Amino acid sequence: MSSIKEKIDRLAEERKEDLIGILRSLVACRTESPPARNTGDAQGYINDLLQELGFETEEWELFPGDRIVCGTKFGKNRERYQSLILNGHIDVVAAGDEAEWEHPPFELRKERDFLYGRGTADMKGGMASSLFALQLLCELGIELKGDIFFQSVTGEEAGEAGTKSCVDRGMHTDFAIVADTSDLEIHGQGGVITGWITVKSKTTHHDGLRSRMIHAGGGIVGASAIEKMMKVIQGLQELERHWAVTKAYPGFPPGSTTINPSVIEGGRNAAYIADECRLWITVHFYPNETYEDVAEEIEQHILAVALGDPWLKHHPPLFEWGGKSMIEDRGEIFPAIDIDESHQGLVMLKNQHREVSRREAAVSMSPTVTDAGWLGQAGVPTVIYGPGKLEEAHSLNEKVELGQLVEHAKVLAGFIEKWCNTERSSTND
Template sequence: MSSIQDKINKLADERKEDLIEILRSLVAFRTESPPARNTEEAQHYIKYLLRDLGFETEEWGLFPGDTIVAGTKPGRNSEQYQSLILNGHIDVVAAGDEDEWEHTPFELRKDGDFLYGRGTADMKGGMASTLFALQLLRELGVELDGDLYFQSVTGEEAGEAGTKSCVDRGMQADFAVVADTSDLAIHGQGGVITGWITIKSKTTHHDGLRSRLIHAGGGIVGASAIEKMMKVIQGLQELERHWAVTKVYPGFLPGSTTINPSVIEGGRNAAYIADECRLWITVHFHPNETYKEVAEEIQQHVLAVAQGDPWLKENPPSFDWGGKSMIEDRGEIFPAIDIDENHPGLVMLKNQHHQVSKQEAVVSMSPTVTDAGWLGQAGIPTVIYGPGKLEEAHSLNERVELQQLIHHAKVLAGFIEKWCNTERSTLNG
């Protein structure tokens, strides 16, 4: 083990109370989403921490009341040495009925080996251990030759793509680590897109005319949009089953590519035949697909189903894919992210994990999604590596193991020191 890693490990164990205090401060900010629009105070706290750590910071609005904070620590020789992005989100899911919690969800509680509170696993724990890793490097006087970036985003829990706003501002690096919930495994991920399918009749009919519509042989060419949507749902089920036997990808179980009819809306009131019906679907896809390709595949299949129905053929479904927010426009996109197990950044992170834990790092695919896909889509080799178990994320009495937070900080600090002090030429041949 390198001498710097020895020093990091020793200091991390000595200063673990500092880590707990960072997490205590983060948990105390009620950054629930929904309702969202409540992260400015938490982001100001992170901004001042970053400044104290020697970062140049910038802050911008994502939505009113929700901001993004990005920090840059320029390297001593940026043009020749590797750069790194550290990324995480500050928003958490709603705590729900706080009376059901054993203790208040926004006051960190230590009980044995665990720390309890909303966001401890997803992912204020990962934010805290990342910031703690940066503190360790500062206290040890570690200098970096390559640029180091820290992104504290919001909107992840509502598909609002705070990370995408970082990418849109041109932020790039040679490698990125997203400290989201992975139980200290190194993860890639599949992707998710939501979409609305709408069936709308050209004519609105009164309920009194139902007996005369085409289904009853009454002579009026009309139909219920709700009933016709049932054919679309059946077609989606058939496509989902087809995907289950035709779409395979390493790290995913058969059937991982799902089409979930999540919400259905339709009709005016009981006095009318439903002249419109809207179906909200959530689609999971593999890393070798894009959300645009998957949306197009579903769209073509549904239109083919419509061609087999005389009424739908004349009143074809329409589609509205994705969106910028589950809160603002009821839509979201999470791009997939593949991982290259031979990439120097992944290999180095894996080796660092082994040095600290004496165990091989698990490299696999996450069963959920994070903002990491936006970094990958921007051409930045990216992995998810963070503390916390997925079964704890969003749960009642959410918790994270303290030792796992410390372990994450040790590995990340050692990795930062090694990666940002590695010349690009040594990795590029």
């Protein structure tokens, strides 16, 4: 008699075209962000597919026009057995000038063992292989004793916390897998927070008065907010260099804690001394830090810099941190997530990967960020494990290897069958 693994592997190979069909349908939905507010067709397709697979589904809007779908299949003995979240985002980055693509970006194209199209690597490929894994289990009639949740969220590409909205609705499990781009490695991640620093004058001066302002030896106590922002930027650079030699974390190269001056805005017009300047920064931090602590550290350093300036000490910089959307309020937060290599879920996933691929799954830290941090922050042990190479994400002529999609589906299907049929009492907390 064939083992469950053999049955899954055989059926996955026989039904590759079904996997390609799922991905083709997802790629055809133009869920670009920005502009966003366009996930209805894609989420409707996923909702219907989940219902066909026996899931109870619920939908809500993160923003008008951007839907989230969550499917739930309750286990036969849910109080005693492990539960699981499969998570992924349906939004993709903009394709840009489509004339530069070799083929239309929203029409899936297969060449040899590669599938081309916007989102194939980040991360509609991972969504398709995850749904295909559920399809395999359903067709084989494999019953699960523990609960399984499938979260299809939006907003990840624009810092809009669709996954956080799932957490806020009380979705909590024993383990979670985010199928974002990781080249079938098992990843944790650092975190990101954006912030605005504002330098503002209490008065506005005409350009003709510049020669009489304090920097030129005149009698007017005034300054250009743009020029004073240069001191703030210098202070941020000093702090970034300090972090590079004082902070470290396993899995990250030195200097991964960065402070990027992303956007600068200021001034009225050429007839005035700039009375306000705003700087938008993006901050990367390690898993052993919180975004609140990092923001506080930056504020304290910049306020100390301001005390050393004769004008800034009376006009201290103002700070705004985070936000709900890069589109709505030009702000975002991605919590970091550490990984416990001894956790039973991670160990089981590694073993399943080895059984399917005949090689070890690397366990490391992602150089980018995903929605996984929101699940981890809610107390759900979470890893990133998905198909696709990071260099393909957001790229022209984006592609993913079909063989890797199939492998991901095989690993997931086998893992789900084992994890959701494992009693909670045997978990290594």
